[in-house]
Amino acid sequence: MSDSIARFRRFARAVTAEVGALDTSFLGRGRPLGAARVVNAIGAGRTDVAEIRAYLDLDSGLMSRLLRSLEDEGLLTTEPHPDDARRRVARLTEAGQREYAAYEDLSDARASALLARAPRAEELLRAMDLVALTLGRDRFAIEEVDPRSEAARTCLQAYYAELARRLKTGFDVKLSRDPEAQAMIRPRGAFLLATADGLPVGCVGLKGRGGPVAEIKRLWIDPAARGFGLARQLMEAVEAAARDLSIAVLRLDTNSALPEALALYRKAGWVEIDRFNDDPYPDHFFEKVL
Amino acid sequence: MSDSIARFRRFARAVTAEVGALDTSFLGRGRPLGAARVVNAIGAGRTDVAEIRAYLDLDSGLMSRLLRSLEDEGLLTTEPHPDDARRRVARLTEAGQREYAAYEDLSDARASALLARAPRAEELLRAMDLVALTLGRDRFAIEEVDPRSEAARTCLQAYYAELARRLKTGFDVKLSRDPEAQAMIRPRGAFLLATADGLPVGCVGLKGRGGPVAEIKRLWIDPAARGFGLARQLMEAVEAAARDLSIAVLRLDTNSALPEALALYRKAGWVEIDRFNDDPYPDHFFEKVL
């Protein structure tokens, strides 16, 4: 398949040009690229000098000089790290934050200009998601969030939409047993969100009733994030959360129109049991003793 | 949709890291990036010095010095352009070709390493195609080729596969009137191939019988290249080719399962006519007087 390599490389050429153009636009703010990158790294939350150095792959001497020049410009201040006075942390001043915002605006403007001229923007974004997640040096992060948070709701909406698409019967949340949020918040339950580079890419809910039995609900992975073992990671994380909440037995229901989910549960040691609710959508029921 | 911007930018971060890593790997061959880029540009077929300069956006002084240093290394030779002695053309020596091959190997290795770790490589490539074509600074090129050439056959295979997928009846080339290649080669007809950055992305055939009436066949556009008006461009090009061959009347048949094709023909001034063949697949017939 040398053709795949040619296709990959056509892609690489196209994005190289795009990346170069963005760098050039950064120069427009009268500061060399190295300094601009430092401002952006700090603005993005990388405050530890060593961390920035590792991220940007800079020599310590060069890093030091860049910090000094940005300090002279009044864009940042440095101070010793509270836990270790050998290390330093950098912080943007107000002027620095304005500069960072200006760089962000440049990037945002490029992004929206490009999206605007794309004939099928949503399809393009899905493609970009897949590429970003495959190339991504950051792996996935899993955190516990409120199921009513915006990120959680984004995932849930996508989950409902996918069920509606894939179940032969369609899917209407109102007809299903929609767990109220409290059941998926500690101390009764939990709701886990998986993110990649800050954007939500998957979720799973643990719906408890205060007793030793709880249910796994709403396991969903962004199509672009499938194939990386994220569902398994989320399931492991939610089982850990359940143990933490002293849950002894986990249950879940699912539908045979979702074969990848069935396969996952079977492989992860879940055993099939009889129907335990009268929800109209599921046709398979599983249990796992922790 | 500020979320789209966030998604775009996650993509940009991921590919920036990837691009940077490739550049770094180029440095491993003991030559600054500028010089490496020149070697690659020439290796890729850009021999004219002015053309390389425009492509890499280099100052004439800098370009000159890079050429000189590569000449000193024995990687290339320059000579005056045969048509215009002010211009120069650069040519890689054998040593230069070996260096170019080494750079190509580095790129290929990165590409295949990345593709190997992608869980769904074909889906990833489709995504990359779409991104590359949307960002691509090079627009499409249309050229006349032999319908039996490899690139043409790639398109035709994809065309047949798509018909098989989209027609309710399925599609079997053998049951259709497959024009023999001679009918799509001058002087009887023509076959046009659209490429993007060297890779085939669409085709159209003009099937003539020597008389004033000819048929348009095999119009196909790579899904990743749809929405850019390429079908219209190909139709215009094939009409021009038909005029060039003194064709007076063009005909074509198509199927209502391909609504975008029907819309295109109607918009381009084609008028619907009665069935003019007994091919089992088409259910719509069009004509255009040139």
Add this chain to the structure above:
DNA sequence: CATAATAGCTGACTTTAGTCAGGCATTATG
């Protein structure tokens, strides 16, 4: 508590990239 390791800083570099004015052939143009 002496010693080693770590994080960052400074000075003194080199290399790479980029800029600009002027020059020399060569080619186009009125």
Add this chain to the structure above:
DNA sequence: CATAATGCCTGACTAAAGTCAGCTATTATG
């Protein structure tokens, strides 16, 4: 055929990036 324009070259820069040895202050370790 004089003049202008073009394409490339050279010299003489400046700016940015990257390297390296040695320094100081701090923290970890046996």
